[in-house]
Amino acid sequence: MALHPVLETVTNRVIQRSKPSRGAYLAHLEAARVKGPQRGTLACTNLAHGFAAFPANDKLALKEIKKPSVAIVSAYNDMLSAHQPFERFPEIIKQAVREVGAVAQFAGGTPAMCDGVTQGQPGMELSLFSRDAIAMATAVALSHNMFDAALYLGVCDKIVPGLLIGALHFGHLPAVFVPAGPMTTGLSNSEKAKIRQLYAQGKVGRAELLEGESQSYHSAGTCTFYGTANSNQMLMEVMGLHLPGAAFITPNTPLRDELTKAAAQRAAVITDQGGEYLPVGHVVDEKAIINAIVALLATGGSTNHTLHLVAIAKAAGIVIDWNDFDELSKVVPLLCRIYPNGEADVNHFHAAGGTGFVIRELLDAGLLHDDVTTILGKGLRKHCAEPFLGQGAPGSEGVVFKDSPAESADEKVLRKHGNPFSADGGMVLVQGNLGRAVMKVSAVKPQHRTVEAPALVFNSQEDFMDAYKAGQLDRDFVAVIRFQGPRANGMPELHALTPALANLQDAGRKVALVTDGRMSGASGKVPAAIHVSPEILAGGPLGLVRDGDIIKVCAETGTLEALVESKVWHARAMAHADMSVNQIGMGRELFSMFRNSVCEAEKGATTFPLPSPIGTTVGLHDKDPVGNTVPGSDEDFSTKKEA
Ligand SMILES: O=C(O)[C@H](O)[C@@H](O)[C@H](O)[C@H](O)COP(=O)(O)O
Numbered sequence: 001m002a003l004h005p006v007l008e009t010v011t012n013r014v015i016q017r018s019k020p021s022r023g024a025y026l027a028h029l030e031a032a033r034v035k036g037p038q039r040g041t042l043a044c045t046n047l048a049h050g051f052a053a054f055p056a057n058d059k060l061a062l063k064e065i066k067k068p069s070v071a072i073v074s075a076y077n078d079m080l081s082a083h084q085p086f087e088r089f090p091e092i093i094k095q096a097v098r099e100v101g102a103v104a105q106f107a108g109g110t111p112a113m114c115d116g117v118t119q120g121q122p123g124m125e126l127s128l129f130s131r132d133a134i135a136m137a138t139a140v141a142l143s144h145n146m147f148d149a150a151l152y153l154g155v156c157d158k159i160v161p162g163l164l165i166g167a168l169h170f171g172h173l174p175a176v177f178v179p180a181g182p183m184t185t186g187l188s189n190s191e192k193a194k195i196r197q198l199y200a201q202g203k204v205g206r207a208e209l210l211e212g213e214s215q216s217y218h219s220a221g222t223c224t225f226y227g228t229a230n231s232n233q234m235l236m237e238v239m240g241l242h243l244p245g246a247a248f249i250t251p252n253t254p255l256r257d258e259l260t261k262a263a264a265q266r267a268a269v270i271t272d273q274g275g276e277y278l279p280v281g282h283v284v285d286e287k288a289i290i291n292a293i294v295a296l297l298a299t300g301g302s303t304n305h306t307l308h309l310v311a312i313a314k315a316a317g318i319v320i321d322w323n324d325f326d327e328l329s330k331v332v333p334l335l336c337r338i339y340p341n342g343e344a345d346v347n348h349f350h351a352a353g354g355t356g357f358v359i360r361e362l363l364d365a366g367l368l369h370d371d372v373t374t375i376l377g378k379g380l381r382k383h384c385a386e387p388f389l390g391q392g393a394p395g396s397e398g399v400v401f402k403d404s405p406a407e408s409a410d411e412k413v414l415r416k417h418g419n420p421f422s423a424d425g426g427m428v429l430v431q432g433n434l435g436r437a438v439m440k441v442s443a444v445k446p447q448h449r450t451v452e453a454p455a456l457v458f459n460s461q462e463d464f465m466d467a468y469k470a471g472q473l474d475r476d477f478v479a480v481i482r483f484q485g486p487r488a489n490g491m492p493e494l495h496a497l498t499p500a501l502a503n504l505q506d507a508g509r510k511v512a513l514v515t516d517g518r519m520s521g522a523s524g525k526v527p528a529a530i531h532v533s534p535e536i537l538a539g540g541p542l543g544l545v546r547d548g549d550i551i552k553v554c555a556e557t558g559t560l561e562a563l564v565e566s567k568v569w570h571a572r573a574m575a576h577a578d579m580s581v582n583q584i585g586m587g588r589e590l591f592s593m594f595r596n597s598v599c600e601a602e603k604g605a606t607t608f609p610l611p612s613p614i615g616t617t618v619g620l621h622d623k624d625p626v627g628n629t630v631p632g633s634d635e636d637f638s639t640k641k642e643a
């Protein structure tokens, strides 16, 4: 199947734009490779420390400096239902790796925040920065340099992006991502949302709300809506960093354990010593990143990936921006309806055909690059498959992979590319005199995709909720919630506003949200122009909006505009707010360096630089050694905005 012309155009543009930084990245990768096991570069004392605590057989293998050593980097904790199953994984992995003559070492743990626990709470102001903190923790683990491959155990929002950013800074090491899988289906996501709206209206009490939430989030495993965590899973599948179809197999089942063993053994094989060297820095190339954007759009994935995918690409020296997302979204069909884009959850999606079905449909439509490298070697089509238990003895059944089904088992949830739910991917770039922002429309009914109404300006989500509870919002309005950008308060998700906004929309009000903050991947039905760039603390024009200004948000025309007379607009002074309350408490004082160094949302809201050529000083947003503007740098970004 010939590639879609837009896929070719955007891919070639990204390759060209990334040439300097991608070239620098690959040079660093080659410089980090050594012949033989990495631990051979250590001094004897270093090495002795590195295997002191190991059992005799592993210690011998490590001492000989022949067999590969596989790092385990795990984001296990009991807070995230999605990560709790990882508690058992290290022992399963160590035994499986021994069976193929190698050694697995628990290299280090990383933090992991549950955005469900912190949603609407002060802790959410650490959430986005926890991604780069996870990348740093990954680097601390791998910096022992005892390893020839790494297994990454993570599922949720900022964790998989953080682990992959960290992994890419050790791009010479092969990487296999190991998921734990979704919890079984409980109370449906739409039922859960209804109970929340009733609570927001005062029609049910806390007891009914807590009962509904507990029936929805009822056991170990990932929450079953298609939010950022499950979008991460889809992207790991399409980038070929998972074994095929590993994403949505239930935790603590024989098949899940067999998949974990198989992933561990695969990591040992794809090392320099294993004979099929597949470093993660070669797997994550420009085509893999474009494939990830396409899969995100085709499945109605989380808006958070207009930040995280940009950051992941940057870690590999690849520069993407929201024009790339927007142009691809216009030609990528929506193939899935998973909550918040529909009624179904990820268990239903998996049963209908799952990730392999989506990958095959997009390959057949010429909307994915097949000529990529994955953890299985050359070619993405190997991932159009689903895992099943093998025929081995109980407890060692193994895994077999079968082709994904030709037809969807439920066309209300999953469709072939010739009969999509919509011709476009449902994520648009909106821009105008308020800046550039992203808008997910796959979960917004067509009649709500354009809102033109008076601005109501708030400097916090709490102020908005106070106005709602005081009955001041029963009107058409565009809520402009500012001072929510990464420099201001860490760019929290404002998903807690969804029930109130949804009630007003259900009551017939034309409402929309405009913010330099974020929404959750689980946010849906209310039109929201989010991640407004530049944010107000970077001089963004949200600071010029006043109550009553007519704001136009339109997904059809890509408009984000304050309809204010130009000379009035330009005569206005920038609004200010006291951010001190967001700088201390709940650990926020520890993240001031992140707030002070974070870059624009459109460049991933990262706190690490693009790769620079070996021997040059590393700058966050610099010109290259010969004075050219580095693609993706602040300089490059600002010239593009003026264009
Ligand atoms: O981006 C996401 O997917 C969200 O951050 C998600 O991980 C978070 O947990 C939501 O808050 C869950 O939705 P509820 O808050 O509606 O349960």
Ligand code: SF4
Pocket: 080, 081, 082, 083, 113, 114, 115, 116, 117, 156, 157, 221, 222, 223, 227, 229
């Ligand atoms: S999906 Fe969200 S709420 Fe569920 S475990 Fe992950 S971070 Fe927590």
